[in-house]
Amino acid sequence: MYKKIALSLAAAVFFTACSVNDYNLKSPSNLTENVSHSSIYYKDIFEDKNLTYLLDVALLNNEDLLIAAKNLQIANSYLKQAKIDRQPSINAKAGASVSKTFDSSKAQNSENLGLSLSYQLDLFSKLSNAQEVKNLQAQKSTFDLLSAKQLVTYNIAKTYFNIINSNKNIKILENYAKSYEVTLKLREEEYNVGSITKSVFLQTKDQYSKIQTQLKDLIMQRDLYVNALKILVFGLNTSMQINYSDDIYFTYDLPSSIPSEIMTNRPDIAKAILDVKIAHKNAQIAKASFFPSFNIAAGITSGASDFDFATPAASLGIDILQPLFNLSKNKQELNVANLTQDISVLTYEKVVKTALNEVNDAIIKYNNATTKLADYDEIIENEKEIYSLNKTEFDEGGISFLEFLDSERNLQNSLMEQNNLFLAKVLAALDAYNAIGAIKFDNE
DSSP states (O other), X not given: XXXXXXXXXXXXXXXXXXXOOOOOOOOOTTOBSSOOOOOEEHHHHOOOHHHHHHHHHHHHHOHHHHHHHHHHHHHHHHHHHHHHHTSOEEEEEEEEEEEOOTTOSSOEEEEEEEEEEEEEEOTTSHHHHHHHHHHHHHHHHHHHHHHHHHHHHHHHHHHHHHHHHHHHHHHHHHHHXXXXXXXXXXXXXXXXXXXXXXXXXXXXXXXXXXXXXXXXXHHHHHHHHHHHHHHXXXXXXXXXXXXXXXXOOOOOOOOSSOBTTHHHHOHHHHHHHHHHHHHHHHHHHHHHTTSOEEEEEEEEEEEEETTEEOOOEEEEEEEEEOOSSOHHHHHHHHHHHHHHHHHHHHHXXXXXXXXXXXXXXXXXXXXXXXXXXXXXXXXXXXXXXXXXXXXXXXXXXXXXXXXXXXXXXXXXXXXXXXXXXXXXXXXXXXXXXXXXXXXXXXXX
């Protein structure tokens, strides 16, 4: 018997040649250590009280967040189970039986009571590694919850800002629509008395129809945003009313390059790192399967006949279990675990590359919108002056109605484009904050 045990132990030592792969997580070289852009409390970024109210409601009631919170509770329960698995198992046992031989008319009763203890020695860290896997998975669930909070906040803020911008553009179009309506009635009266041609009247009517169509499209798009926002915040209770501010209020200060905090602020990068650690621990667990498992058992039992219990007897022993004919299976499991670890390292690199691209794109879009927006102050002033001059000349009969309409239409489009550029700048800043992972939810 001892010979077999020695042989099995020798086989285990032989298979330790199947080792666990090491790993190295590369750190991007284009991160800037000098730029500080650490996490910022969401109420310090979004100064609009209407928006922060919506965020507060959603952070408490959004289904995705509630699901993520439940998953975190499940992960913590699995972690507690793993800790319990490392503790001794104590069981009480009681039994009774009745037996009778064929040549006897009297039945014999027998009873037994006992208490047993079982404890598995963790000599090769299989149980401790399993517990660490559950601990890392619980940390992943924490980052899942943070990621869900960031995504919900980002989507609500983006939709809210789009609604405000739509309202501003609708107001511009409504003002011009009223002006066109007055002009159309005037042109209709002039046409009826023959002071203008039919062509001029139809051009005015056509312009009025176009602005009405544009206005309807904007209102429809705004209503779609409103419906989406209600679902994001209130779920199925879409009858709730939402208040909106007249303008977009958003404090932002973007870095000129990619800050190093991206590695610690982004939940997806943190999760990717944890996935590598989990895969490494699972590979160590697979390697531990080559070694024997040791289980200590102790117990106290007492037998009885007709409830006449004998003196309790104590026992103590150790069991050694060494796989002999499934070593090939264990080898393949270790191979799969090593490959899974390699994949997790590649996935980490892919996640980091995606994150860097997202931050870089957001910064470029922000700078581009900022540059364009700076030019529009002068453009608006010029077009306001052109419109005023053309209106005076048109009233005096110096230019045609089409020339006057062109200047009015250009001013209207420029005002709306200015709104759209400001929205683009804000959304680019929001994209950057989301990409960096800079929004936090605990005001510490």
